[in-house]
Each structure stands twice: as C-alpha cells, then as structure tokens.
Amino acid sequence: EPEVTQTPSHQVTQMGQEVILRCVPISNHLYFYWYRQILGQKVEFLxxxxxxxxxxxxxxxxxxFSVERPDGSNFTLKIRSTKLEDSAMYFCASRNGVLTGNTIxxxxGSWLTVV
Amino acid sequence: SQQGEEDPQALSIQEGENATMNCSYKTSINNLQWYRQNSGRGLVHLILIRSNEREKHSGRLRVTLDTSKKSSSLLITASRAADTASYFCATGDYNNNDMRFGAGTRLTVKP
Incomplete structure (x- = not known):
C-alpha cells in the first residue's frame, strides 16, 4: 500500500540552526500538509x-517556517533559527484531491529535538 | 477552524469490553475522520464519515455522526490489548485544507 515517507526519523540540532524535514507524499496525491505534535500534546496544523x-x-x-516542493516527489519543511520550543514530532500528510473531503x-513523523 | 474535541481524555477497560469515545466540534463540517496513534508513531487513518452519513462500520469499529449535535462517537467492540493507543477525531471542511485535531482519548486495554 502506498505510504507517505519522511526523513529523517529523528534529528537533533543546536538552537539557532536551520533544519529541513523531508517528505515524499503518495505519488498521485495533490494536497500536502505539515502538522506537528509537541510531546504529550495534540496534533497541530501548520x-x-x-x-x-x-x-x-x-x-x-x-x-x-517555509515549505517547498522542489521536484515532483519531495515536499520539505524548513525551520530557520530553531528554538527549544520547536522540539516536536513533525508529520507530513497528503491526499489525492480527486474526491472532496477524502482521507488524509x-x-x-520526524522527531526534532532542539538542544 | 473546525477543531474536534474528544471525550473522555483517558479510558481504561478490560480486554473484550467495548470502548466508546466521543468527539464534539463547533462549526459545520464536510467530513469527520478518526485516527489512531500508537505512542511515538504516526497517525493511522481509521474511518471517514461524511456529513450526510449517520453511521459507518469498519470491522470492529462503528462511527456515528450527529450533525445536529455536532458530535461523533467511535465504538470499538471486543477490544484487544493491541487497541491500546490514542484516538483522535479530526474535522474537515469542503477542501480539508486545514483539518484540525482534538487532544485525543488515551485508550488502555488491559489483557
């Protein structure tokens, strides 16, 4: 079954550094999303x-924050000048858009730890 | 936004029992989706119910939607220890452009 893949699974970065999280959405999907989840909290739409x-x-x-689709397959989230509070799990998601209101x-996830 | 809110926040049952989780939302929706999340893992889609549907089944899952009360319920029948996870509802508008999640219900099924 096709799936959304994310890399890296875990990244540790120094405060102030830039981070790029990468995602490969499902191939025929047209809509892409980033969400984040701080440990123990709810999933938040970005x-x-x-x-x-x-x-x-x-x-x-x-x-x-910024997002980019640099080619036909990747979808990236860039976080500039990271802060401690950016530590979270970041989820990429996609849907095909053929039908309205269909499954995402x-x-x-990519677990980001800012130290 | 069409944020869902789950109730209860935590639920602990014995294996074999049924688990019922509720979700309430505030605005009009096109659809409502339930997801499961095992600790530290991604969100797994369980079921989608559209605003013109009242009930939907998938295996041991039964979802109801009452748009007049702006609420939905997820019933897991004959629960198993492997059902232990957090369950989230998420509501979407026509475009699902900013599907919003509630805080989730943490379900623990004891063997």
Whole structure:
C-alpha cells in the first residue's frame, strides 16, 4: 500500500540552526500538509499546500517556517533559527484531491529535538 | 477552524469490553475522520464519515455522526490489548485544507 515517507526519523540540532524535514507524499496525491505534535500534546496544523503554493497556514506557521516542493516527489519543511520550543514530532500528510473531503494519509513523523 | 474535541481524555477497560469515545466540534463540517496513534508513531487513518452519513462500520469499529449535535462517537467492540493507543477525531471542511485535531482519548486495554 502506498505510504507517505519522511526523513529523517529523528534529528537533533543546536538552537539557532536551520533544519529541513523531508517528505515524499503518495505519488498521485495533490494536497500536502505539515502538522506537528509537541510531546504529550495534540496534533497541530501548520500548513497545507496545493498547486505549488500554500493554501492555508496556522498562526504557528510564521516567518520561521517555509515549505517547498522542489521536484515532483519531495515536499520539505524548513525551520530557520530553531528554538527549544520547536522540539516536536513533525508529520507530513497528503491526499489525492480527486474526491472532496477524502482521507488524509500521514507519515510516521520526524522527531526534532532542539538542544 | 473546525477543531474536534474528544471525550473522555483517558479510558481504561478490560480486554473484550467495548470502548466508546466521543468527539464534539463547533462549526459545520464536510467530513469527520478518526485516527489512531500508537505512542511515538504516526497517525493511522481509521474511518471517514461524511456529513450526510449517520453511521459507518469498519470491522470492529462503528462511527456515528450527529450533525445536529455536532458530535461523533467511535465504538470499538471486543477490544484487544493491541487497541491500546490514542484516538483522535479530526474535522474537515469542503477542501480539508486545514483539518484540525482534538487532544485525543488515551485508550488502555488491559489483557
């Protein structure tokens, strides 16, 4: 069964450094998402992406964050100048968009630890 | 936003018993989805119910949706220890552009 894949599974970075989290969505999907989950807390929406541009973004997704689809398969989340509070699990997700309101599939997540 | 909120926050049952979790939301929705998350793992999609549906089944799962009360329930019948996980509801608008999750129900099934 097709799946969303994310790399790295775990990354430790120094505060102030830039981090790029990578995702390969399911191949025929058109809508892409990033969510994050701080340890023990709920899953929070960050951003959605369609047709090479941001569709929606939350209040969390400020200028520190950016997303990009550099080629036909990858979807990346860049976090600039990381802070301790950016430590979280980051989930990529995708859906095919053929039907409205259809299932969103999630990857296994990238655990980011900022020290 | 169409954020779902689950209830209870935690539920502990014996293997073989049924588990019922509830979700409430505030705005109109196009669909509601339930997900499971094992500790430290990704979100696994369980079931999607559309706003014009009232009940849906998938194996041991039964989901109901009451749009007049803006609520949904997830029933897991004949629970197993492997069902131990956190369960989240998420509501989506027409485009699912910013599907929002609640805080989840932590289910523990004791063998």
């Amino acid at each position: 951003v959605s992406f369609y047709n090479n541009e941001i569709s929606e973004k939350s209040e969390i997704f400020d200028d520190q 599939y999630f990857g296994e």
